[in-house]
Amino acid sequence: EDQVTQSPEALRLQEGESSSLNCSYTVSGLRGLFWYRQDPGKGPEFLFTLYSAGEEKEKERLKATLTKKESFLHITAPKPEDSATYLCAVQLSGGTSYGKLTFGQGTILTVHP
Amino acid sequence: SAVISQKPSRDICQRGTSLTIQCQVDSQVTMMFWYRQQPGQSLTLIATANQGSEATYESGFVIDKFPISRPNLTFSTLTVSNMSPEDSSIYLCSVGTAPLGTEAFFGQGTRLTVV
Numbered sequence: 165e166d167q168v169t170q171s172p173e174a175l176r177l178q179e180g181e182s183s184s185l186n187c188s189y190t191v192s193g194l195r196g197l198f199w200y201r202q203d204p205g206k207g208p209e210f211l212f213t214l215y216s217a218g219e220e221k222e223k224e225r226l227k228a229t230l231t232k233k234e235s236f237l238h239i240t241a242p243k244p245e246d247s248a249t250y251l252c253a254v255q256l257s258g259g260t261s262y263g264k265l266t267f268g269q270g271t272i273l274t275v276h277p
Numbered sequence: 278s279a280v281i282s283q284k285p286s287r288d289i290c291q292r293g294t295s296l297t298i299q300c301q302v303d304s305q306v307t308m309m310f311w312y313r314q315q316p317g318q319s320l321t322l323i324a325t326a327n328q329g330s331e332a333t334y335e336s337g338f339v340i341d342k343f344p345i346s347r348p349n350l351t352f353s354t355l356t357v358s359n360m361s362p363e364d365s366s367i368y369l370c371s372v373g374t375a376p377l378g379t380e381a382f383f384g385q386g387t388r389l390t391v392v
Contacts, residue, residue: 198381207281207369207383208320251319255381263308263373265381267319 166191170252170268177275180241185271187252188234195257197235198265199228202249211237242275249273279304279372281384289390290360297356298387300370305350308373311343314386315366323368326353360391 167190177183189197196215200208212221214230221228225246227238237250249272253265280303290296300309309326323343325333332345347353357364370384 200383205386205388207283207385210278210380210382213380253320263310263325263381264322265310265320265371267321269319 166254166256166266168252168254168266168268170250170271172271173269174272175274177239177242177273179243179275179277182238182240182242184239185237185250185252185273186234187237187268189252189254190233191254191256191266193257194254196255197230198253198255199226199235199237200251200253202251202270208251239273242273244275244277247273247275278380279306279374279382281370281372281382283370283384283387285387286385287388287390289392292361292391294360295356295358296360296389297354298368298370300353300355300384302351302372306372306374307350309347309353310371310373311345311353311355312369312371312383313366314369320369323355326355357389360389362391365389365391 169188171186196213198213199211202208212228217232219230225240229236249270251267251270253267255265282301284299311323312320313323314320322335323338324345326345326347328347342358344356367386367388369386373381
């Protein structure tokens, strides 16, 4: 069965304290791995798509990396405005899975000033 | 990118009634999807909205409960039928840009409370 697991469930950081969020996956075939940010009461905001092991993408204080089994979202010198739920999702290869996303449970990030 | 508008943004409904949620995209898209996010949970795919044909539902979701329309490449509706309190969730419309796999965008969601 295809599974996506995110850890930790919640993470509290001090402003400026860098850390990483983990997304591990067990899937039959990976087409892409997506990262989203979700603020309370809003829809997920697209951050990155990663396709192959070794790929890295950056956006401001965020950097996403991908291996064959997991992805990391590194947050460098976070600010309070980075506080949100970060969601990881996989898109599977194969015709019947085209376009669909399977989500992990998310990591709730809180950054204290 | 794609700009997705959902209506209504929130609603409180009586059990046994139905609610139709609209999703409008600012450009033509091939793929449209409907997701559900139950309180404190992550997103679960309900169905793929197919233009000009019946929607494709995921396991655990049926057309009688969640009828979907997709009359063109920029618009879709999801109806939550015969609602019960267990249907209280956020319902989200999503679109995939071409070539699919590059990016996938979400609307702001419809927060439904059934009393």
